[in-house]
Amino acid sequence: MTNKTRVNTPCDDRCPVRASLTLLSGKWTLMILFQINENVVRYGELKRAVTGISEKMLIQELNMLVENKLVSKKVYQQIPPKVEYRLTKLGLKTLPIVDKLAEFGLENLV
Amino acid sequence: MTNKTRVNTPCDDRCPVRASLTLLSGKWTLMILFQINENVVRYGELKRAVTGISEKMLIQELNMLVENKLVSKKVYQQIPPKVEYRLTKLGLKTLPIVDKLAEFGLENLV
Numbered sequence: 069m070t071n072k073t074r075v076n077t078p079c080d081d082r083c084p085v086r087a088s089l090t091l092l093s094g095k096w097t098l099m100i101l102f103q104i105n106e107n108v109v110r111y112g113e114l115k116r117a118v119t120g121i122s123e124k125m126l127i128q129e130l131n132m133l134v135e136n137k138l139v140s141k142k143v144y145q146q147i148p149p150k151v152e153y154r155l156t157k158l159g160l161k162t163l164p165i166v167d168k169l170a171e172f173g174l175e176n177l178v
Numbered sequence: 179m180t181n182k183t184r185v186n187t188p189c190d191d192r193c194p195v196r197a198s199l200t201l202l203s204g205k206w207t208l209m210i211l212f213q214i215n216e217n218v219v220r221y222g223e224l225k226r227a228v229t230g231i232s233e234k235m236l237i238q239e240l241n242m243l244v245e246n247k248l249v250s251k252k253v254y255q256q257i258p259p260k261v262e263y264r265l266t267k268l269g270l271k272t273l274p275i276v277d278k279l280a281e282f283g284l285e286n287l288v
Contacts, residue, residue, distance in 0.1 A: 087283040089208060093203060093208075102189065169199065169202075170195050171194075172274075173197040178194050178197050
């Protein structure tokens with residue numbers, strides 16, 4: 069490799085990395101997607117699984133994920149109410165990103 | 179797949195995804211790593227490549243990346259001064275994450 073300075077195409081609004089990060093770069097977003105994974109997960113389970121997240125932040129993140137069509141929410145009309153989350157088809161496509169984050173963390177950080 | 183609710187191991191301090199995100203989840207972090215990539219990049223080039231980032235934020239992010247040993251900085255003592263950045267061995271290992279972000283963005287968002 070030469071010492072030539074060279075740079076990728078500018079990372080503007082059409083940049084796919086920027087587009088993905090706009091959707092996924094919330095502090096907890098990818099961690100929540102990782103925890104839901106290929107499962108059907110109840111709200112309480114998720115709260116326990118993502119340690120350190122506040123109730124307010126988890127609800128906010130989940131609403132954002134549902135709005136962005138990465139997660140679907142199913143509410144059972146019963147007492148006490150039951151709420152389940154799972155990844156949508158689009159949400160499942162983020163799992164390869166999460167896998168690479170896990171790989172990097174395992175090999176270099178934990 | 180059954181409708182059984184199941185969840186991953188809790189994402190606590192030893193979780194590799196959390197560890198990676200602690201290092202990489204800044205709003206601009208992965209975009210800067212993507213732009214440097216396998217190249218040697220001067221500060222001015224980076225500023226132009228990551229459109230929308232403020233001078234203050236770019237300097238702050240670069241200092242953080244250098245501190246976390248993801249990026250190395252070389253200052254040439256000349257007038258005007260020349261500053262070059264490249265990914266370290268550890269930084270290069272984040273590129274598979276960036277690749278997956280690019281793939282997701284390309285296929286689903288842009």
